[in-house]
Amino acid sequence: MPLKLFNTLTREKEEFEPKEEGKVKFYSCGQTIYDDLHIGNARPYAVWDTLRRYLEWKGFTVRHVQNITDVGHLTDDGDQGEDKVEKRAKELGLEPMELVEDQIERYFEDTQAINVERQDIVPRATGHLNEMINYIEKIIENGYAYEREGNVYFDIDAFVKDYPYGEMAKKDLEQLKKEAESRVEEDSKKKNQYDFALWLNAEGTGHLMKWESPWSTGYPGWHLECSVMGQKYLGDEFDIHAGGKDHIFPHHPNERAQCFAATGEGQARYWLHNEFIQWEGEKMSKSKGNFVTVRDLLDEGYSGNALRLYLVSSHYRSETNFSREGFEKAEKELKKLKRTLKRVEKSGQEGENVLEEETEKLRKRFEEEMDDDLNTANAKQELMEYINSVNAALDQNSDANTGEAKQVLEELFEILGVELREDKEESELVETLLELRESARENEDYETSDFIRDRLGEIGFEIEDTDEGAIWVES
Numbered sequence: 001m002p003l004k005l006f007n008t009l010t011r012e013k014e015e016f017e018p019k020e021e022g023k024v025k026f027y028s029c030g031q032t033i034y035d036d037l038h039i040g041n042a043r044p045y046a047v048w049d050t051l052r053r054y055l056e057w058k059g060f061t062v063r064h065v066q067n068i069t070d071v072g073h074l075t076d077d078g079d080q081g082e083d084k085v086e087k088r089a090k091e092l093g094l095e096p097m098e099l100v101e102d103q104i105e106r107y108f109e110d111t112q113a114i115n116v117e118r119q120d121i122v123p124r125a126t127g128h129l130n131e132m133i134n135y136i137e138k139i140i141e142n143g144y145a146y147e148r149e150g151n152v153y154f155d156i157d158a159f160v161k162d163y164p165y166g167e168m169a170k171k172d173l174e175q176l177k178k179e180a181e182s183r184v185e186e187d188s189k190k191k192n193q194y195d196f197a198l199w200l201n202a203e204g205t206g207h208l209m210k211w212e213s214p215w216s217t218g219y220p221g222w223h224l225e226c227s228v229m230g231q232k233y234l235g236d237e238f239d240i241h242a243g244g245k246d247h248i249f250p251h252h253p254n255e256r257a258q259c260f261a262a263t264g265e266g267q268a269r270y271w272l273h274n275e276f277i278q279w280e281g282e283k284m285s286k287s288k289g290n291f292v293t294v295r296d297l298l299d300e301g302y303s304g305n306a307l308r309l310y311l312v313s314s315h316y317r318s319e320t321n322f323s324r325e326g327f328e329k330a331e332k333e334l335k336k337l338k339r340t341l342k343r344v345e346k347s348g349q350e351g352e353n354v355l356e357e358e359t360e361k362l363r364k365r366f367e368e369e370m371d372d373d374l375n376t377a378n379a380k381q382e383l384m385e386y387i388n389s390v391n392a393a394l395d396q397n398s399d400a401n402t403g404e405a406k407q408v409l410e411e412l413f414e415i416l417g418v419e420l421r422e423d424k425e426e427s428e429l430v431e432t433l434l435e436l437r438e439s440a441r442e443n444e445d446y447e448t449s450d451f452i453r454d455r456l457g458e459i460g461f462e463i464e465d466t467d468e469g470a471i472w473v474e475s
């Protein structure tokens with residue numbers, strides 16, 4: 001079955017066909033690295049990781065690049081304001097790169113806790129200054145940028161004579177012009193206010209991070225790094241470019257324009273954008289105090305697996321309200337799932353497979369939902385219904401043959417980023433203790449058997465006696 005993805009460029013679900021058969025080149029915009037990862041920003045990372053897993057499951061070889069922005073992202077998201085990294089570093093009394101080193105480590109700890117695999121290439125903007133300077137030179141040479149007092153600006157009026165601009169945001173030039181004039185403080189060096197900066201002169205601005213260039217000692221504009229690093233690692237034209245919906249304008253149209261201007265190619269063919277989440281009924285914002293990081297939730301005791309399950313429980317293009325209640329529900333679902341797997345392990349493997357039809361149906365329905373613009377919400381629902389069927393079958397006959405139920409659950413949940421495969425040594429140890437408990441019970445030594453159950457419970461292994469025997473679930 002073909003995968004369809006909603007392409008923001010055309011506002012349609014399009015059948016996905018990579019440029020090169022069997023290979024997918026995929027770029028997603030990464031974190032501006034100055035603070036801990038909040039749960040809203042964790043959503044796209046979990047979703048793009050699921051997309052990569054799903055593409056691989058369908059047989060594609062994927063190269064996934066996700067950058068780290070450590071310079072150039074200004075507080076107004078445009079050409080004005082302070083560099084976000086520098087601002088935070090100053091508040092903490094650190095060198096910008098000291099803050100970046102620390103935050104990168106925390107960022108990977110947080111993303112790995114929610115089972116986001118590290119991307120194949122994670123380029124940092126500060127490691128690509130030469131490439132960015134060369135790229136600006138190419139854009140100037142091609143006639144789409146100009147220099148003014150050490151700043152270099154992208155020349156929209158020159159560009160639109162040859163290429164489209166603003167089509168991703170479905171905005172015409174007049175509208176963009178009006179918006180630019182009202183949005184930003186006037187910059188008298190620009191020919192037009194909707195021109196944007198490729199390079200900014202740091203002289204007299206107090207900027208700490210700056211590099212020599214043919215125009216001035218300065219720093220690159222934020223949009224530039226994604227054009228440069230995307231094309232460097234994936235080629236001038238590649239397959240998928242993903243980011244948050246706030247990138248529909250101005251970040252992605254500006255990136256794409258720079259690519260056309262430097263190379264004649266518009267970079268990606270499919271542009272995907274995730275919707276934002278609300279936190280406990282309101283837009284997530286630090287000033288309102290309804291701001292929660294992945295780290296906060298892990299510290300509160302939620303498991304990374306449950307956070308991940310919740311993050312993919314809704315469709316990435318739906319605005320979703322997240323809450324602690326939701327995480328609690330995910331935690332319960334996860335426990336139910338683990339308990340089901342244990343029951344399956346204890347069940348029989350002989351005779352007729354009572355779940356043959358359901359298993360086949362699940363595989364088919366899961367793929368249909370994922371093919372429909374990565375509908376993880378419905379795909380997960382199919383899995384939860386299947387779990388009910390498995391439990392119903394085992395309630396009827398605890399020794400029924402459930403066929404490949406365990407394998408299919410582990411395999412499909414893994415695509416969603418929920419890891420169910422257990423640590424082999426740990427489970428053998430727990431199983432051995434359960435055997436000891438069983439023999440204590442046979443000898444009517446209930447003191448010992450209860451002690452084993454209680455101690456296991458204290459260290460996070462919940463024991464339950466079922467028709468299939470004692471099962472344990474990691475809580």
Ligand SMILES: [Zn+2]
Binds near residue numbers: 028029030226243251
């Ligand atoms: Zn980007």
